[in-house]
Each structure stands twice: as C-alpha cells, then as structure tokens.
Amino acid sequence: MLYVDAHSLHRSASQNVTSLVNIRITASMEVFETDGICTVGLHTDDVTEDWRDALDIVEDLMSEKLVLGIGECGLDQSSNAPWIHQVDAFEYAADLAERFTKPLVVHCVKAHDELLSINKFIDPIQQWVLHGFVKGADLARQYLDSGMILTFGAAVTKESASLVEAVRMCPSDRFLLETGADNVRIEDIYNAVAKIRGISVEELCTAVHETFEKVFISEPPQ
Numbered sequence: 364m365l366y367v368d369a370h371s372l373h374r375s376a377s378q379n380v381t382s383l384v385n386i387r388i389t390a391s392m393e394v395f396e397t398d399g400i401c402t403v404g405l406h407t408d409d410v411t412e413d414w415r416d417a418l419d420i421v422e423d424l425m426s427e428k429l430v431l432g433i434g435e436c437g438l439d440q441s442s443n444a445p446w447i448h449q450v451d452a453f454e455y456a457a458d459l460a461e462r463f464t465k466p467l468v469v470h471c472v473k474a475h476d477e478l479l480s481i482n483k484f485i486d487p488i489q490q491w492v493l494h495g496f497v498k499g500a501d502l503a504r505q506y507l508d509s510g511m512i513l514t515f516g517a518a519v520t521k522e523s524a525s526l527v528e529a530v531r532m533c534p535s536d537r538f539l540l541e542t543g544a545d546n547v548r549i550e551d552i553y554n555a556v557a558k559i560r561g562i563s564v565e566e567l568c569t570a571v572h573e574t575f576e577k578v579f580i581s582e583p584p585q
C-alpha cells in the first residue's frame with residue numbers, strides 16, 4: 364500500500380510513504396535544499412513587516428521541479444505576528460499561486476470567517492488545501508462549498524465527535540491526510556480514518572492517492 368502524507372515536517376524513511384514536506388521560508392534563508400517533493404511558504408508565525416522578502420524567495424523557487432505547491436501560508440489569530448501583515452502576506456501568496464498555477468496549502472487558526480471571505484473575494488482557480496482541519500461538519504461543509512480540499516491529521520485518532528462527523532461526511536475526493544507537526548505515524552491516521560468511514564485502508568489509500576495526484580501532480584486548472 365502507498366500512503367501519502369500530504370503535509371509533513373519530515374520525509375518518511377518508509378518506501379510505502381510519499382511525504383510532501385512543508386518547508387518554511389524566511390527572508391534570512393540563504394540556501395534552499397530539499398531531498399524530495401515539498402511545498403514552500405511563509406508560516407504565519409514567521410510573518411513580519413518584511414514578509415515580502417520571504418515571499419520573493421518563494422516566488423524564485425516556483426521553477427524548482429520538486430516544489431509542488433505554495434504553503435503553508437495562512438491566518439492565525441493566536442499568533443504574535445501582526446494581523447495586518449498576515450492578511451497582506453496571505454493574499455500575496457494566494458496571488459502567487461494563481462500566477463504560477465500552483466495549489467496553495469493553507470494554515471488557519473481562529474480565523475475561519477476571515478479565510479472564507481478572502482477565498483470568496485479572490486475566487487481562486489488554483490486549488491486551496493486547508494491543512495490540519497480539526498473542526499466540525501458545519502465548518503467543513505462551508506469549506507467544501509467554497510471549493511477547498513481539507514487535510515485531516517493526528518486529531519482524527521482522538522475521536523472528537525464533531526471531527527468524526529466532518530471526516531465521515533467529506534466526499535472521498537475532497538480530502539487528504541497528514542502527520543503535520545505531530546509525532547504520529549501516517550499509517551495510524553489512515554487506520555483511524557478508514558474506521559470512521561467504514562472502508563478498508565486499501566480503498567482509502569487509493570482515494571487519497573488519486574486526490575493527491577489531481578491536486579499536486581496533474582496539470583493545473585487554467
């Protein structure tokens with residue numbers, strides 16, 4: 364079986380796992396190195412008034428073959444980073460995704476209304492992937508209706524009733540799975556999600572792999 368880990372801090376050593384590693388770009392970064400497929404973005408915690416310098420580096424990396432998307436970039440009301448700069452940087456990153464026809468991996472904490480309204484305003488052609496979704500079915504539905512794809516992570520192993528409902532109702536081609544920043548095996552996340560959805564892990568691997576290919580590997584929407 365092939366497991367896709369769609370948002371990971373480290374590349375798995377297992378041959379059965381494809382890891383899309385998230386690389387945080389900052390303005391002071393001098394050398395870019397990656398040992399495989401990755402996304403590059405400006406994390407909300409790294410946003411300063413000089414956010415544009417970091418996103419200029421992200422822009423320069425768009426021609427790298429192993430860079431499959433932009434992100435994570437996003438909005439976080441619990442971060443110490445100045446909100447106004449977070450919004451400006453996020454909108455700029457979303458514009459880069461459109462210009463370079465790349466998917467955008469989105470991070471969102473306590474800013475769901477703001478994210479939904481920015482999404483509506485930008486009305487992107489490129490796919491937005493909201494990573495680390497931990498909320499309930501109502502909010503999941505709003506994101507799905509907006510066109511976004513959700514990524515579920517370690518929280519699915521903790522059996523929160525509202526998240527379980529969101530995982531169960533999500534169409535099979537509208538979500539991905541991730542380890543994110545958590546010390547958890549991607550296989551355990553697949554096991555938990557397969558159980559919640561009442562399907563085999565094999566079926567789940569196939570569905571997630573297809574979605575991953577569609578979002579990150581295939582020709583981008585024009």
Ligand SMILES: [Zn+2]
Pocket residue numbers: 435469470471494495
């Ligand atoms: Zn994040």
